Amino acid sequence: MSESAAILSDRRLERETAKRRQARRSQAIAAASTLVVLGGLLTWILTSPGWPEVRETFFNWEVFKESFPDVLRGFWLDVKLMVIVEVAVLAIGLLIALVRTSRAPALFPLRMLGTVFVDVFRGIPTILLVYLVGFGIPALQLTGLPTDPVVLGGIALTLSYSAYVAEVYRAGIGSVHRGQRDAALAVGLTDSQAMRHVILPQAVRRVAPPLLNDFVALQKDVALVSILGPQEAFRIAQIIQGENFNYTPLIAAALLYLAITVPLARLVDRMGGPEGAVR
Amino acid sequence: MRKLPVILTLVALLALLGGCGSSSDDDTGSTSASAADCEPGNLATQSDGVLTVATDEPAYPPYFIDNDPTNGKGFESAVAYAIAEHLGYPKAKVRWTVEPFNSSYAPGPKDFDFDVNQISITPARQKVVDFSKPYYTANQAVVALKDSEAAKATSIEELGDTKLGVQIGTTSLDAVEDVIDPSEEPQVFNNSSDTVTALKNGQVEAIVVDVPTALYLVAAEIEDAGVVGQFSAPGGDQWGALLAKDSPLTACVSKAVAELEESGELEALNERWMSKAAGAPELE
Numbered sequence: 012m013s014e015s016a017a018i019l020s021d022r023r024l025e026r027e028t029a030k031r032r033q034a035r036r037s038q039a040i041a042a043a044s045t046l047v048v049l050g051g052l053l054t055w056i057l058t059s060p061g062w063p064e065v066r067e068t069f070f071n072w073e074v075f076k077e078s079f080p081d082v083l084r085g086f087w088l089d090v091k092l093m094v095i096v097e098v099a100v101l102a103i104g105l106l107i108a109l110v111r112t113s114r115a116p117a118l119f120p121l122r123m124l125g126t127v128f129v130d131v132f133r134g135i136p137t138i139l140l141v142y143l144v145g146f147g148i149p150a151l152q153l154t155g156l157p158t159d160p161v162v163l164g165g166i167a168l169t170l171s172y173s174a175y176v177a178e179v180y181r182a183g184i185g186s187v188h189r190g191q192r193d194a195a196l197a198v199g200l201t202d203s204q205a206m207r208h209v210i211l212p213q214a215v216r217r218v219a220p221p222l223l224n225d226f227v228a229l230q231k232d233v234a235l236v237s238i239l240g241p242q243e244a245f246r247i248a249q250i251i252q253g254e255n256f257n258y259t260p261l262i263a264a265a266l267l268y269l270a271i272t273v274p275l276a277r278l279v280d281r282m283g284g285p286e287g288a289v290r
Numbered sequence: 291m292r293k294l295p296v297i298l299t300l301v302a303l304l305a306l307l308g309g310c311g312s313s314s315d316d317d318t319g320s321t322s323a324s325a326a327d328c329e330p331g332n333l334a335t336q337s338d339g340v341l342t343v344a345t346d347e348p349a350y351p352p353y354f355i356d357n358d359p360t361n362g363k364g365f366e367s368a369v370a371y372a373i374a375e376h377l378g379y380p381k382a383k384v385r386w387t388v389e390p391f392n393s394s395y396a397p398g399p400k401d402f403d404f405d406v407n408q409i410s411i412t413p414a415r416q417k418v419v420d421f422s423k424p425y426y427t428a429n430q431a432v433v434a435l436k437d438s439e440a441a442k443a444t445s446i447e448e449l450g451d452t453k454l455g456v457q458i459g460t461t462s463l464d465a466v467e468d469v470i471d472p473s474e475e476p477q478v479f480n481n482s483s484d485t486v487t488a489l490k491n492g493q494v495e496a497i498v499v500d501v502p503t504a505l506y507l508v509a510a511e512i513e514d515a516g517v518v519g520q521f522s523a524p525g526g527d528q529w530g531a532l533l534a535k536d537s538p539l540t541a542c543v544s545k546a547v548a549e550l551e552e553s554g555e556l557e558a559l560n561e562r563w564m565s566k567a568a569g570a571p572e573l574e
Contacts, residue, residue, distance in 0.1 A: 061397060061398055064397035064398070065397050067397070067418075068396070068397045068418060069397075146484070146487050146488070146491065146493075149488075149491035149492060149493050150487070150490070150491050152491070152492070158491070158492060158493050160477060160493060238479075238480050238484070239477075239479075239493075240455060240477030240478055240479050240484075240488065240493070240494075241477065242475055242476075242477075242478060246458070246478055249392075249458055249459075250458060250459075250463060250478060252392075253391075253392070253458060253459035253460075254412070254414060254415075254464070255414040255415065255417075255418075256395035256414070256415045256417075256418040256419060257414075257418060258396075
């Protein structure tokens, strides 16, 4: 508030104080209601008859300290897998979206394949897909096909998420007004040039928030690869859980996933919000 | 300052986590109800007059046959009925319930009196649940496809570079890490069938399981596989019936197991269902 104070009328001053008072009041209400709600929840949980046992088996500091380094070591595998899969998904998803939005009559079989791909891989639960790819491909006993569980799990996740992401891209491409394409063609660009230089840049920018949203989802779903055997965070947490009959390592793993998903979610908020919208 | 509610929320979360402190009540786990408490057929069971026994689904041979615990066939089914008999509950008074391994030790009330599921007794686990006196001591066995490198191993050392698979929640993983200490991290699967599939598929070169499981697998499930050998897990791997922490039945079940041991009944059941266990060569 650095406007010249000289021209502030009494009325305006009054309005300002009233506004400030109102702001303070709503803050106080928010704080009080937070205290009441959270305090109530906490008391409700902490005084429950099973709480001492739950505290011992889910929030055991000793077990937490002991298991955290191991779980963290496993989490590194999750992070690597997530980044590699995400890159593959962004590329493959875009390719499928381009195929599905293409108009050339000769590309009809490809368009059909694209539709089938999306229908099938978006329609199968991700965990099932991981299982089928992870145990099914090695069962073929073909030389040259991967048998490494991390690679197989990565392939399954890529199939599933490419299908989702292709649809996001397609929605983005569809949202660009057709006048843009007409204008591009009118100035002499070819169809593919129009797509590449006019439509795609606008489309991708528009769907950045939903793409990031899928990235958050993928970040959690990498834990599904654990069913194929690799010792990633969730699996290591389960192992320590079984050794000690204590669920605390799962909390440690959950915190690690949160440490990545929450900042990403805030980023999505910011991109979608009114002030930080990407244009 | 609109962050205040956010800060309060964080503080509350921390309180939840931090409030957990380290209250490790070290009890020695000796639940000693006097033998007199074990009045036959009249124990403090979950439902009056009925003994509820739990195991996982599917229940695997040779511990259970045909995935049906109620048929009395298979080692653990037979042992459970024998224990029940000694507690004064004839077959008709025994009810079976399904309890997945991972929830058998969850806090909160249990809906079984005891659980038999090849559960190894360890001190860490005894902090959370009660175990009966052990009814079986298992060795670990290495199973590999007959034409594989691993099948030729004659010592623990030769298995050092083998890609191994184990089942989660089993003490086999500890055994692998402590005894074999392979150069490649072992793969850990959800259940027995996934572990077997991984071996058949060549995703792992060998798997480590309890000896009776191994003998069953090579006899019935994986024809072109053989038992490479057996070794004992560090500290021995003893299985006990799992009961709720401080269950009034623990001492009674332990007493029943002791009686079965003395009378030779346990040995006979062992022989009947898990017999060929001694056939595998010892790995040093």
